[in-house]
Amino acid sequence: MPDESRPPFQVGAHVPNCLLPNGSYLHDLRGQPVILAFAPDEWNPAQAHQSSIFAHLLHAFDGIAVSDDTMAAWYSLDCQGPVAAQFNITDQRTLLLLDEQGILRWQTAIGPGQEPRAGQILAALEALRPIAPVAAREVPITSGGLSRRTFLAATLATAALLLLAGAAEAAATVTPPKHPASMPATPAVATIPITLTINGETHRLEVEPRVALLDALRENLHLTGTKKGCDHGQCGACTVHLDGQSALSCLTLAVMSEGRQITTIEGLAKGATLHPMQAAFVKHDAFQCGYCTPGQIMAATALVQDKQHRSAAEIREAMSGNLCRCAAYPNIIAAIQETQTA
Amino acid sequence: MHPFNYQRATSPAQAVAAVAPAPSAAFVAGGTSQLDLMKEEVLRPSLLVDVAALPLKTIGALAGGLQLGAGVSNTAAAMHPEVLTRYPVVSEALLAGASTQIRNMASLGGNPLQRTRCPYFRDPAQACNKREPGTGCAALKGINKVHAIFGASAACVATHPSDLAVALAVLDAQVQVVGPAGSRTIAFPDLHRLPGDTPQQDTTLAHGELITSIDLPAFTGRSHYLKVRERASYAFALVSCAVALDMDGKKIKRARVALGGVAHKPWRVPAAEAMLAGKKPSEKLFRAAAEVAFADAKPLEHNAYKIPMGRNLLLRALLETSGLQPLQGPAGTAFAASVGGMGGE
Ligand SMILES: Cc1cc2nc3c(=O)[nH]c(=O)nc-3n(C[C@H](O)[C@H](O)[C@H](O)COP(=O)(O)OP(=O)(O)OC[C@H]3O[C@@H](n4cnc5c(N)ncnc54)[C@H](O)[C@@H]3O)c2cc1C
Ligand code: FES
Ligand code: FES
Numbered sequence: 001m002p003d004e005s006r007p008p009f010q011v012g013a014h015v016p017n018c019l020l021p022n023g024s025y026l027h028d029l030r031g032q033p034v035i036l037a038f039a040p041d042e043w044n045p046a047q048a049h050q051s052s053i054f055a056h057l058l059h060a061f062d063g064i065a066v067s068d069d070t071m072a073a074w075y076s077l078d079c080q081g082p083v084a085a086q087f088n089i090t091d092q093r094t095l096l097l098l099d100e101q102g103i104l105r106w107q108t109a110i111g112p113g114q115e116p117r118a119g120q121i122l123a124a125l126e127a128l129r130p131i132a133p134v135a136a137r138e139v140p141i142t143s144g145g146l147s148r149r150t151f152l153a154a155t156l157a158t159a160a161l162l163l164l165a166g167a168a169e170a171a172a173t174v175t176p177p178k179h180p181a182s183m184p185a186t187p188a189v190a191t192i193p194i195t196l197t198i199n200g201e202t203h204r205l206e207v208e209p210r211v212a213l214l215d216a217l218r219e220n221l222h223l224t225g226t227k228k229g230c231d232h233g234q235c236g237a238c239t240v241h242l243d244g245q246s247a248l249s250c251l252t253l254a255v256m257s258e259g260r261q262i263t264t265i266e267g268l269a270k271g272a273t274l275h276p277m278q279a280a281f282v283k284h285d286a287f288q289c290g291y292c293t294p295g296q297i298m299a300a301t302a303l304v305q306d307k308q309h310r311s312a313a314e315i316r317e318a319m320s321g322n323l324c325r326c327a328a329y330p331n332i333i334a335a336i337q338e339t340q341t342a
Numbered sequence: 343m344h345p346f347n348y349q350r351a352t353s354p355a356q357a358v359a360a361v362a363p364a365p366s367a368a369f370v371a372g373g374t375s376q377l378d379l380m381k382e383e384v385l386r387p388s389l390l391v392d393v394a395a396l397p398l399k400t401i402g403a404l405a406g407g408l409q410l411g412a413g414v415s416n417t418a419a420a421m422h423p424e425v426l427t428r429y430p431v432v433s434e435a436l437l438a439g440a441s442t443q444i445r446n447m448a449s450l451g452g453n454p455l456q457r458t459r460c461p462y463f464r465d466p467a468q469a470c471n472k473r474e475p476g477t478g479c480a481a482l483k484g485i486n487k488v489h490a491i492f493g494a495s496a497a498c499v500a501t502h503p504s505d506l507a508v509a510l511a512v513l514d515a516q517v518q519v520v521g522p523a524g525s526r527t528i529a530f531p532d533l534h535r536l537p538g539d540t541p542q543q544d545t546t547l548a549h550g551e552l553i554t555s556i557d558l559p560a561f562t563g564r565s566h567y568l569k570v571r572e573r574a575s576y577a578f579a580l581v582s583c584a585v586a587l588d589m590d591g592k593k594i595k596r597a598r599v600a601l602g603g604v605a606h607k608p609w610r611v612p613a614a615e616a617m618l619a620g621k622k623p624s625e626k627l628f629r630a631a632a633e634v635a636f637a638d639a640k641p642l643e644h645n646a647y648k649i650p651m652g653r654n655l656l657l658r659a660l661l662e663t664s665g666l667q668p669l670q671g672p673a674g675t676a677f678a679a680s681v682g683g684m685g686g687e
Contacts, residue, residue, distance in 0.1 A: 189345035209348035209390065212377070232378050233444060245417070245446040251377050252447070255348050256370070256392055299442065317676050320575035321441020 015096070015104050030102050194258045198223065199267030207254045214238045216254035217264060225265035225294045229323070236322035239295040239302075240264050246302035246321075265294035268301065277301045280335035288326030296322045300336045309340055344386040351393050354520050354552055360391045362522035362550025369393050369552060371413065372447035374440070375456035383466050384457075384473055394449070398554055401425070406560030412451030412553040416440070416506070419450055426674040429558055431565035431584050434679035435509035438569045441576045451553040454507040454517075454533065455545065458500035458606075459578055460489065471497045472541040479541075486642040488580065491649065492605040498541030499642060502534060502607050503578050509567055511600035511608035512586040514559050521551035530556075534607030541606070563588035563595075566663040566673075568655055569602070570681045579603040581652045585663040587618075594618050594664070599635065599656065604648060611635040614656075623664035625657075632656040655681065 017027045097106040191206040198221070205220050214231075217223045217240075229237030231250045238250040241263035268275035274282070277300050287293040299322050303315070310318065315336050316329070324332065351357035351369075361367040367389035370376045379385040398413035401422050408424055419425055420436035436445065439453075462468040462480040469478035481489050481499050489499040507530075515530040534545050547553075565586040571577035582602035588595040597618035601609040614635040621627050632653040639649050658681075661667035671677020 189347055192348065209346055210343040210380075232381065233374055236441065236443060239443055242446075246443045247447050248374075248443045251372075251374050251444075253348070253373065253377065253390075256373065256394065259395075303442070313677070317575055318442050321443045 011104050011107065013104055014102055015098055027102060030100060192255055194255055196221075196254065196257055196262060197260070198262045199264060205254075209253060209255050211254045212250055213240070213252040213254045213257045213262070214249035217249060220254075223264050223266050227291055227294055229292070229295075234323075235292070235295075236299060237292050237295040239298040239322065241298060241302055244302070244305065246299045263298070265298060268297070275301065276339050277304070277335070280338045281332070284331045284335040284338065285328075286331040286335040287324075287328050292322060292324045292326075292328075296324065296332055300332070300339070304336065304339055307340075310336075312337065343380050344383060346380075346387050347389045349389065349391050351391050351396055354393075354396055354398070354554055357391050357393050357396065358520055358522060358550050358552050360389070361552075364389055365549065367391060367550075371449040371452040372415070372444075374444050374448050375452060379457060379464070382464055384464055393451075393552065398451070404557055407558045410450050410556045410558065412449060412555055414450050416445040416448040416450065416453060417442070420445065420674075428561060429509075429513060429565060430674040430678070431509040431512065431567045431586060432506065432558075433674040434567035434676070435505040435569075435582075435584065437674075437676040438567065438582075438679035439505040439578075450506070450556055454504050454510065455547075455553070456504055457544065459503045460500040461485075463500060472500055472537070472544075475540070475542050482642070485644055487644040488578075488603070489642055489645055490605045491636075491639040491641050491645060491652075492601075492609050493536045494606065494640070494642075495537045495539065495541070497539055498537035498606065500537065500541065500606060501603055502544070502605070503603075505567065505569060505579060505582060505602060507534065508582055508584045508600045508602035508608045509565075510556065510558075511610060512565065512584045512598035513561060514598075516557045516559075517553055518555045518557060519547065519551045519553050521548055523548070525554075527557075531608070531610060537606045544606075561586065561588075564663050564665070566659055566669070567679045568659040568662070568681060569679050570651060570655055574680065574682060575676070581648050581655055583652070583655050583659045584608075585656075585659045587663050593620060593622050595620070597631075599631075599660075601635070601652060601656070604639075604652060613637070618660075623660070623666055625661065625666065628657050628660040628664075628666075631660065 015026070095108050096104055099105045189208055189210075191208050193204065193206050196203045196205065196216070198217070203221055205216065207216055207220065211220075212231075214226060214228055217226050218228065226240055226249055227237040228250065229235035231238075233248050233251045236248070238248055239246050240249045241247065242252070242257065242260045244261065244263075268278060275297075277297050281287060281293065281297060286296070296319070299319055303310075303318050312333050315333050319332070319336070349360055351360065357369065361369060366387050368376060368385070368387040368391070370390045370392050371394050376385065376390070380387070394413065396413055398411040399415075399418075400409075400411045401414055401419065401424070402409050408429070410419055410425075416436045416439070420433040426433045439445070440448065457463065458472065460470070460472070460481055462484060463470045463472050466473065469480040471477060471479050479496070479498055482496070486499055488501065490501050494500075510530045513530070517528040517530055517533050519526055519528060528546065532546060535543060563586055565584070567582065567584050569579045569582040571579060579602050581604060584600045584602070586598040588597075597615045599611050599614055599618075601611065611634070614631040617631045617634055618627065635656055636649050636653050639652075641649060658667065662669050662678075669678040670680070
């Protein structure tokens with residue numbers, strides 16, 4: 001029986017916001033129930049034999065068909081001391097259930113050597129049922145509210161695993177639940193060590209597979225010349241060269257870029273000497289706010305490599321993937337035209 | 343984006359073996375559709391198997407035609423001299439699509455498999471049977487300006503966004519796939535399906551089937567692609583049209599016509615094709631064919647404009663393909679393919 005003598009936080013209270021290690025805030029998860037699990041460092045989900053609590057948690061969902069499209073996902077977040085402190089948690093394994101408004105609905109602390117009981121967790125999840133309408137979205141509703149299946153799937157979809165003492169670096173896949181086919185859970189994903197060749201230099205970093213090249217450049221490597229505009233392939237601000245061709249770093253994963261020659265705006269100038277395209281942009285005043293400019297210049301330098309002489313119309317067509325909110329287009333075309341004739 | 347695992351495929355067979363047994367695994371090639379939708383959390387695969395580095399990047403001769411590897415980029419295919427000269431409809435469709443950057447990244451295998459651009463599909467807060475079967479179709483009574491006028495169902499009115507697919511639909515192209523049950527060949531018009539009651543299924547591919555090449559048979563006729571967009575470049579088609587004409591002297595021996603932006607798949611118009619066969623090209627004939635092509639269109643509240651737009655577009659495409667009217671730009675370029683494009687000047 002779990003030891004519930006030391007409640008880490010009061011049921012019914014709004015829990016504090018906290019910064020999760022992936023850079024988002026706990027409050028951003030509002031709108032769906034959330035499971036927070038704190039663990040001291042010796043409880044490392046990377047090691048299967050230490051992850052029985054999660055095996056139990058997932059077993060609690062046995063027999064409940066979670067369909068393909070409502071995939072269960074939980075994040076393995078390495079949440080350092082401050083968050084645990086915010087939750088008054090010091091050394092015990094603790095599970096918290098938050099409702100969709102961020103109110104603590106249930107909690108349990110688990111003493112050393114103890115295991116939570118699946119039935120108990122299920123009961124707690126059931127108790128959340130009436131207060132979780134948002135989790136249902138448009139999925140079929142059984143009489144009297146949400147179907148359990150819907151609710152559980154939604155719950156798992158935002159379950160966050162917060163590790164108290166920071167031992168969870170590079171958490172590998174947790175022991176899968178008994179029926180992997182009925183629960184194609186998004187795995188607890190390991191970070192992958194990769195080597196990127198950027199502007200001729202080799203960089204080693206560890207990223208989750210979902211990290212876009214754009215974010216790896218900006219956040220991990222602090223090469224902030226490459227800009228994030230739309231993050232969806234619609235503006236060209238994030239243009240870099242991959243193996244000499246222009247490409248969008250927002251729609252490229254960092255892990256996909258391994259082994260390729262990556263060139264960013266930082267790689268164009270030779271010391272204090274600007275690349276001819278950069279110089280032409282300066283000369284023709286080919287920008288106003290400058291936000292789109294690195295992407296424009298990367299697209300333009302890739303374009304003129306073939307040394308073809310393009311008409312203004314052809315340049316416009318070839319450069320249509322780079323939007324400029326300031327509408328510096330005529331000057332951009334002029335700058336590119338100059339480098340073609342140079 | 344939901345977390346997922348990532349693997350680089352080492353061979354087509356290994357890629358299939360990695361994806362087939364896992365219902366929520368997916369291939370990724372250029373990533374321009376797959377990752378975009380994963381960022382929107384429309385797609386939440388548990389495993390991505392990267393097929394971009396597979397040796398499927400060649401274009402080679404094949405029984406008088408061409409074999410286009412599934413890993414060839416849109417740019418490389420569009421600029422290939424044999425494609426440009428013998429199948430200009432392909433180059434035009436590719437170059438009138440997306441942007442330089444996206445064409446550099448995108449692959450011929452991924453392009454026809456990109457998902458619909460229906461805004462309700464792309465927004466997980468909306469009802470969409472394609473994204474979440476059984477939730478309904480918000481587009482049916484919503485803003486359905488870019489939706490289907492042919493072949494839609496009560497469950498789904500989405501259109502297929504690929505330009506390339508429309509071009510391939512008029513070339514008797516064949517799709518080579520390897521899958522868990524071995525390899526097979528799919529006639530291109532059979533690759534995509536209509537939504538019916540199962541709009542979540544865009545194509546007839548089984549889970550884990552990998553496209554290895556797109557094969558174009560010999561073709562000596564004329565072909566052409568024409569596309570109308572809301573802006574001059576870097577936009578999906580409102581309506582588009584691919585035409586392939588085999589000529590017999592001055593007469594059309596065989597005509598193949600497909601419309602894009604109007605249905606869940608490239609929309610062939612057999613009645614119009616039959617009307618053109620054996621006839622001498624003339625504006626009158628083409629007008630009649632364009633009329634017939636749209637005779638059974640069923641517009642929704644906001645997309646009836648596609649009918650006159652499509653008729654005019656088809657008329658113009660037939661005039662230009664047959665040579666009765668000049669192309670708007672050099673054959674095989676975006677200028678030839680764009681209505682109201684970047685030309686001028
Ligand atoms: C802003 C923007 C504008 C665009 N405009 C246009 C346009 O005007 N016209 C147009 O046609 N397209 C347009 N696109 C779409 C773009 O062309 C496609 O996303 C691209 O061609 C898909 O190819 P990919 O290699 O990137 O595919 P991916 O995104 O990697 O994959 C797409 C799908 O195909 C599957 N897949 C990939 N390769 C294979 C294979 N070999 N076998 C089996 N399955 C495979 C993937 O699992 C996925 O389901 C645009 C995209 C964006 C972002
Ligand atoms: S940020 Fe990549 S295209 Fe806009
Ligand atoms: S200079 Fe401001 S967006 Fe281009």
